Amino acid sequence: MGAPVVVWLPGALLRLFPQAEGRVEIDAATVSEVMDGLDERYPGMRARLCDETPAIRRHISVFLDGDRVGLDARLAPGAELFVITAISGG
Amino acid sequence: MTQRILLLVGTKKGAFILESTDGRRSWSLTGPFCEAWPINHVVGDEATGTILAGGGNEWFGPAVWKTANFGRTWTHSSQGLAYEEGEEPMKAVWSLGRRNGRLYAGVQPAGLFHSDDGGENWQQIKALRDHPSRPHWNPGAGGLILHSMVLDPEDKQQMWVAISAAGVFHSGDGGQSFEPRNSGTRADFFPEGQRYPEFGQCVHCLVAAPGAPLRLYQQNHCGMYRSDDGGVSWQSIEEGLPSSFGFPAAAHPRDRDTLYLLPLNGALEGRYPPDGRCAVWRTRDGGATWSAQRAGLPQENAYFGVLRQAMATDRLDPAGVYFGTSGGELYVSADEGESFSVIEHHLPPVFSVETMVVG
16 A cells, blocks of 8 residues: 555544544545544544445535545545535524 | 532533532533533433433534533543434434433434443434334424433333324333324324324423323423323323413422423414413423413513423422523522522523432
8 A cells, every 4th residue: 555645634523532633644545444544543533524324424525636525435545635514503 | 418409401502511509599500511512412310420411513413422520521422323324314312311221312313222331332222213103204393303201210111202293102111112102192283184193293392200100291282291001092281271382391300290381372473482471380280270480580572482301300309490491591490480580691592401419
């Protein structure tokens, strides 16, 4: 396997996992494997980001090279993923 | 040891804990907790001091939060709080219960889960979800939610749950099977001639009378009811009330005939206290007669709502009565509902109130 995937996590998620860092490196070939890797490192994190469809939660977005992607998206070595929370509330 | 009386409050923006150490004369508030998530229900275990909070966040889904130090630190888990792949995803936890060390969580879309390890891991009670009526369950305005559960403290095989708008369901075998128990309750929103179905009623709140395992009370979208046979049959007790519509019901801690309601003016009329004058309605005779308790409550321009889990009693003598409003006020009675005082004015919309007495 080549260079790990770099994952950037949103602040709202980091507040739920105080031990997590905003930049995480994970060996993964798909977004789903990234989620598994996050869950292994920070138990419970996959359930915060994915539902049982299974899919990325409705108000969470994962961007790869500027495109919103799903769990099946394939990742090249060294790819950079941004996990973003939707702007919502009131 | 000083007796600590705690109010556990779920709101649109987090959980709060209020505490009185002087017999309910003054209160101090801590919170918001749970990262200001919408928290639908907060319950406490007086034996251990553990407090659980159930809710759901639009970004991150459902979770049960837990604190073992009265709110100083919290953990959260939703391990197992999910349906099968391909089902509509779970949105939030709506209700929490405890019996003999087992925790229960009612969720949206409606279902029931249990945990035997203090809320770390959850398993679905599938018999409810597999009930043949489920494809016909319809959501109420708050969603398809399991909002009330009655767990018989003596007989752990007996449980009742209430789902909006599917009705009341009973299990006599610890959750292995369920059957609807709605006979005698109306569904006015159905066509004429079909208003007493087997299921589909919009039950708003279900509570048990103390010391009488088969006596239940329910506030329904369409009336107020009492059952003396565990829900096999229901009798209307709405005569004497200003409205057949309301959300919460709170039972007295010791007297099976005393119940507190907060009727609102109607489903289509605004859902606020009739005429903008707030009253807690109390019966001392199982619903045969009602009295409006107004002392200390606003008697003009009260256009708030009070939601289904937002009223509670405590176990003290005389019993305390508490309710929170959609406007963020919290009212307290330390004399069984004879008089009330407001102890918080500016909380977020209150979703639930429970009590806990320790020490």
